[in-house]
Amino acid sequence: MPDDLAAPERAPSFPAPGGQLPQHWSKCFGCGDDQPAGMTMTFVAGEGLDVTGRLEVAKKYQGGPGVIHGGILTTAFDEAQGMACMSLGTAVVTGHLEVDFARPIPLGSVLEIHARIDGTVRRKVYTSAEARIVSGPTADPDAVVATSRALFLTVGAEHFEKVKNFVDGTPSSPFETSSV
Numbered sequence: 804m805p806d807d808l809a810a811p812e813r814a815p816s817f818p819a820p821g822g823q824l825p826q827h828w829s830k831c832f833g834c835g836d837d838q839p840a841g842m843t844m845t846f847v848a849g850e851g852l853d854v855t856g857r858l859e860v861a862k863k864y865q866g867g868p869g870v871i872h873g874g875i876l877t878t879a880f881d882e883a884q885g886m887a888c889m890s891l892g893t894a895v896v897t898g899h900l901e902v903d904f905a906r907p908i909p910l911g912s913v914l915e916i917h918a919r920i921d922g923t924v925r926r927k928v929y930t931s932a933e934a935r936i937v938s939g940p941t942a943d944p945d946a947v948v949a950t951s952r953a954l955f956l957t958v959g960a961e962h963f964e965k966v967k968n969f970v971d972g973t974p975s976s977p978f979e980t981s982s983v
């Protein structure tokens with residue numbers, strides 16, 4: 804983490820604390836409601852540059868016997884930390900993401916992921932998050948079962964322009980950040 808982190812302002816467009824965040828794209832594998840294969844994660848805004856996301860660990864997410872696939876958990880962190888970046892009011896993409904898997908997460912768990920922006924340097928947005936099992940066979944809301952750090956980069960409309968021919972479905976961009 805750099806020493807010269809700036810503390811950005813919360814964008815006026817970001818929902819009030821406790822408010823539900825809109826999906827950023829209805830076809831998104833992480834949060835879209837028009838993506839049959841997707842994880843349909845939901846998010847509420849925190850008090851600052853943070854969100855809390857929820858994931859139901861369905862049987863289809865199995866990796867090792869009885870537990871969530873590490874890639875699915877990584878995707879959930881990517882989505883949660885990306886959604887925290889909504890508090891900037893600017894589009895972002897993931898540049899780097901790393902996860903520590905601290906405890907097994909059984910199928911049937913409900914995970915809460917608390918994600919935040921730690922600060923920015925130019926276009927770089929430093930984020931972190933932790934996951935807890937709040938419901939299910941090994942629920943313990945005080946135990947952190949996985950953590951993540953990720954770097955996002957703010958991007959302009961031209962970033963999405965490059966891939967617009969590959970878009971599946973009709974774009975929905977409540978924050979007017981996508982040109983696709």
Ligand SMILES: CCCCCCCCCCCCCC(=O)SCCNC(=O)CCNC(=O)[C@H](O)C(C)(C)COP(=O)(O)OP(=O)(O)OC[C@H]1O[C@@H](n2cnc3c(N)ncnc32)[C@H](O)[C@@H]1OP(=O)(O)O
Binds near residue numbers: 833883884886891
């Ligand atoms: C309101 C808004 C709504 C938005 C909602 C969002 C919700 C999202 C939820 C979605 C969730 C799912 C989200 C998804 O799934 S997003 C999909 C997955 N991600 C991508 O597809 C991104 C692919 N990569 C790229 O397009 C480019 O590489 C990007 C744009 C990331 C950077 O290429 P660009 O040419 O633009 O940048 P630059 O090279 O001038 O570098 C600029 C600075 O960044 C530093 N750097 C770059 N890369 C890395 C790295 N890997 N580690 C460390 N540092 C890195 C670099 O050193 C430099 O630093 P400095 O020199 O300034 O110190």
